[in-house]
Amino acid sequence: MTEQVLELKPVRTRILTAKDNIVDVIEQYAKDDIGPNDVVSVAESVVAITQGRMVRPEELNPSFLARVLCRFVPQKGSLSSIYGMQAAMDAEGKWRVAWAMLIGMLGKVVGRSGLFYELAGEQAALIDDVTGTMPPFDKYIVYGPADPSGVAEAIKQRLGCYGAAVADVNDLKRAAVLGVTQGLNPKEVARILIDNPFGNASQKTPIVIIKNYGLAVQKAAE
Amino acid sequence: MEFLAVLLILVLGAVVAVWLYIANQGDASFKFIVDQRTDFTLKALTKDTAVFSTTVPFVNNGTQDGTLMDVFPRHFLPCEQFDAVDTDTRLTLDSANRTDGYWEANIVPKGTGGSIILTVKFTAKSGDIIAALKNMVDMPIDIIYQVVARSPWYLAKTRLIMTADEIHKALAAGQQTVAR
Numbered sequence: 452m453t454e455q456v457l458e459l460k461p462v463r464t465r466i467l468t469a470k471d472n473i474v475d476v477i478e479q480y481a482k483d484d485i486g487p488n489d490v491v492s493v494a495e496s497v498v499a500i501t502q503g504r505m506v507r508p509e510e511l512n513p514s515f516l517a518r519v520l521c522r523f524v525p526q527k528g529s530l531s532s533i534y535g536m537q538a539a540m541d542a543e544g545k546w547r548v549a550w551a552m553l554i555g556m557l558g559k560v561v562g563r564s565g566l567f568y569e570l571a572g573e574q575a576a577l578i579d580d581v582t583g584t585m586p587p588f589d590k591y592i593v594y595g596p597a598d599p600s601g602v603a604e605a606i607k608q609r610l611g612c613y614g615a616a617v618a619d620v621n622d623l624k625r626a627a628v629l630g631v632t633q634g635l636n637p638k639e640v641a642r643i644l645i646d647n648p649f650g651n652a653s654q655k656t657p658i659v660i661i662k663n664y665g666l667a668v669q670k671a672a673e
Numbered sequence: 674m675e676f677l678a679v680l681l682i683l684v685l686g687a688v689v690a691v692w693l694y695i696a697n698q699g700d701a702s703f704k705f706i707v708d709q710r711t712d713f714t715l716k717a718l719t720k721d722t723a724v725f726s727t728t729v730p731f732v733n734n735g736t737q738d739g740t741l742m743d744v745f746p747r748h749f750l751p752c753e754q755f756d757a758v759d760t761d762t763r764l765t766l767d768s769a770n771r772t773d774g775y776w777e778a779n780i781v782p783k784g785t786g787g788s789i790i791l792t793v794k795f796t797a798k799s800g801d802i803i804a805a806l807k808n809m810v811d812m813p814i815d816i817i818y819q820v821v822a823r824s825p826w827y828l829a830k831t832r833l834i835m836t837a838d839e840i841h842k843a844l845a846a847g848q849q850t851v852a853r
Contacts, residue, residue: 508826522695522823526738532821581740581821582778589778590742645837 456663456670460484461656464588469503474605476501481658482610485640488665489612492640494649495577495619495629496584497657498596505591508534508581516545520552529580529592538592543572551575577619577629585655595619599630607632613665616640620647701783701822705731707833713793713840715847721797721816723806725843727832728767729816732786739783739822744776746791747815747830757805758795762814766789778821791816791837806844809837 472539477491498663499505513533521536529535540548548571555567568576577595586592595604599617605628606615614632619625626645628637630632638659648659710729717724733739746762763774766786769838771777781787795804815830 476832508821513825518824519695522698531741532740532823533825534821581742582780586777 456666457643459643460662461648461650462658462660463496463656464658466655467497467501467657468583469501469505471501473498473501473602474609477606478609478660481660482548484660485610485612486662487611487613488663489577490614490616490661490664491606491610491612492616492618492628492644492659492661493602493606494657495596495599495617496579496593497598498602498617499577499593500584500588502597504594504597505588506538506594507591508532511537511541511592514535516543516549519673520549523552523556529578529583530575532580533568533593535578535580538578538594539571539575542578542594547572547589548575564572573629575666596629600632601630603630603632618649620644620649622647680801683733698823699736700824701733701737701781701820702735703731703733703739703741703781703818703820703829705729705789705816705818705831707816707831708833710791710833713835713843715843715850716792716803718844718847721800721802722794723802723844723847724794725835725840726790726792727833727835728788728790730788731781733781733783734786735783735822737783737823739781739820741776741779741781741818742821742826743778744789744820745817747817748835749813749815750810755808755810757799757808758797758802761794762811764816765792771808789816791833803844804843806840809840811836 457499460654464476464480467476473493511534514537517537517540518533521531521533524531551567551570554570558564558566574595579593580594582589582592596617602617603615616628617630618637619627619629624645626641628641631637631640643661644659650656701811707729710727713727715723716726744764746764748762750760763780765771765816766779768791769777795802797806812835813832814835815832817828817830819828820827
């Protein structure tokens, strides 16, 4: 794809909560900036928050298994606290997570890392432990969003844009697209968002419009 | 039978190994070092209010990273003991000074720490703060903190005393500075 025509436009919003509908919010804050050749991308944690997919540690009752298994996750990982681990078990099933941990350990013994997150389910990789999101959600464990492709389709339908994506991007040059509208290449969108145009959470720009994406696709096809 | 015995020994061995691993790994351990706090100093003075602050260091001297989920102050000045002022206390992280009274959950790596700024505001009920604080008493303040780490979350508290003598000294020093 030729990217000379592409422009990334972050959209600032107020703090969104579980009372908000992400499609309504995009319409409210960005409708006039979105054209038929644009792709609307939205941060996955904010989508999850608007879906009410979060829980305070105090609301969880960690199992014995969670207390043991969290000890085998490196400290920087969201599942290294018993609450992060319990949240993953609640989302994906405790035996699935336990099994993935066992296989993950065996994998490491033979030099194959990353098996745990491959096997434990999507939420195990998406969960943000406390401090992972800006106030007032810094005291919450935030799950990954539900049905990200459905959310992307709803955005496209309402805003009439070229496409939409729900993305997980951070400042460590890691970008993953969890859901896209039909016809969009998630890896391509992730590559475009790799420099984290969403900024850190305190910048309050959970929406990024990829301007002229459709034109770039057209040019690349010529 | 022999196979079962071997299996049992293996399982028991695995359980002991995991237990030893966890015990050896340890946990975060926080301490607010109130005996290393700075003296209270006068930060602002109006006819009816006086604002004092102190800096209190804290440390995670455990073997694991830990999160200070919440930290807040609780002052103890019942009207039965002293009824001349209304008191408001709040604190913030020294390195990320907030003015809204909100504590942002904060990961503290093992072996590191920081400090908090504790602010106390007195408002004279009579309208004259200098007169109101004349007979002030020693006031205990608890720093209450919620920790999330490898083990279940817990609340802990550390008490410091804001002495009447300290308040009078800070007030006098602050007034001299203003007079200059």
